Amino acid sequence: MIDPGAYAIAFGWDPAGEIHRLVGLCASPPRRVLELGCGTGRLLGAFAARGVAGVGIELSRAMVDYARGQLPDGVEVHLGDMSRCPLPGSFDLVYASANTLRHLVEDDDLRRLLRRVADWIRPDGTFVVDLELGRAHFDSEIGRANTWTNSRDGVEVRATWRVVAIEGGRAITELLLETRRGGTWDPVSTRFPLRCDDAATFLDHAEACGLTLRGGGILREPELLDRPGPQLEGRCVLAMEASRANQQGSPRP
Numbered sequence: 001m002i003d004p005g006a007y008a009i010a011f012g013w014d015p016a017g018e019i020h021r022l023v024g025l026c027a028s029p030p031r032r033v034l035e036l037g038c039g040t041g042r043l044l045g046a047f048a049a050r051g052v053a054g055v056g057i058e059l060s061r062a063m064v065d066y067a068r069g070q071l072p073d074g075v076e077v078h079l080g081d082m083s084r085c086p087l088p089g090s091f092d093l094v095y096a097s098a099n100t101l102r103h104l105v106e107d108d109d110l111r112r113l114l115r116r117v118a119d120w121i122r123p124d125g126t127f128v129v130d131l132e133l134g135r136a137h138f139d140s141e142i143g144r145a146n147t148w149t150n151s152r153d154g155v156e157v158r159a160t161w162r163v164v165a166i167e168g169g170r171a172i173t174e175l176l177l178e179t180r181r182g183g184t185w186d187p188v189s190t191r192f193p194l195r196c197d198d199a200a201t202f203l204d205h206a207e208a209c210g211l212t213l214r215g216g217g218i219l220r221e222p223e224l225l226d227r228p229g230p231q232l233e234g235r236c237v238l239a240m241e242a243s244r245a246n247q248q249g250s251p252r253p
């Protein structure tokens with residue numbers, strides 16, 4: 001199993017740019033946010049440091065324990081499946097970073113989650129999802145290894161992210177974390193399937209669940225190229241709002 005401490009180092013870059021982008025996609029500065037699949041809690045921590053109240057949902061017990069140990073009092077982290085775990089309340093901003101929604105490989109699970117999001121966001125609230133989209137993009141990723149190294153407090157972590165194959169429309173993805181404390185590298189790897197949607201399909205799911213696209217585009221770090229729509233390919237950030245029908249409480253499929 002991947003160690004959350006090693007994960008936190010591997011993905012431990014400064015969250016300021018992500019927070020700035022999330023806030024910039026909101027109609028007004030958010031006061032209460034919900035992170036889907038919050039992992040180690042790095043983004044919730046950055047929001048808390050700016051005085052924004054945060055709630056997270058996370059499936060991995062180890063990640064939840066780690067996040068709770070890092071985050072200040074007042075930030076709630078719930079253990080559970082984001083598409084099912086009970087969580088009442090409403091939020092100015094609901095977000096899913098870094099391909100998190102692609103973990104919901106079954107359409108029923110994705111749609112259940114999207115319907116919950118449409119209910120969670122306040123009438124002027126925003127849902128931001130950051131994920132890769134597009135068949136041509138996924139095909140071009142097969143076998144390509146993305147490797148980087150980060151370190152903290154004398155511990156070095158080399159991460160390798162690789163799509164091994166596309167099977168049944170899912171990207172079989174491998175994450176290898178090699179940790180060095182002193183002389184030797186200690187490798188741990190995990191494999192998981194990620195859904196592979198094109199933008200039009202993903203937006204159809206969202207629309208059917210009461211969410212309407214409002215902004216976003218293709219992410220070319222650190223910039224967001226602002227042209228959202230069904231032709232998007234690659235790493236995308238989409239900003240959505242509850243559609244008018246949802247705000248009036250009409251039934252959805």
Ligand SMILES: C[S@@+](CC[C@H](N)C(=O)[O-])C[C@H]1O[C@@H](n2cnc3c(N)ncnc32)[C@H](O)[C@@H]1O
Nearest residue numbers: 037038039058059060080081082097098100103
């Ligand atoms: C790519 S990581 C992103 C972590 C964090 N959002 C960040 O940006 O650092 C995806 C996270 O989603 C969690 N996850 C996957 N499926 C989930 C589910 N069905 N419900 C809740 N969390 C889930 C994983 O355990 C993992 O921590």
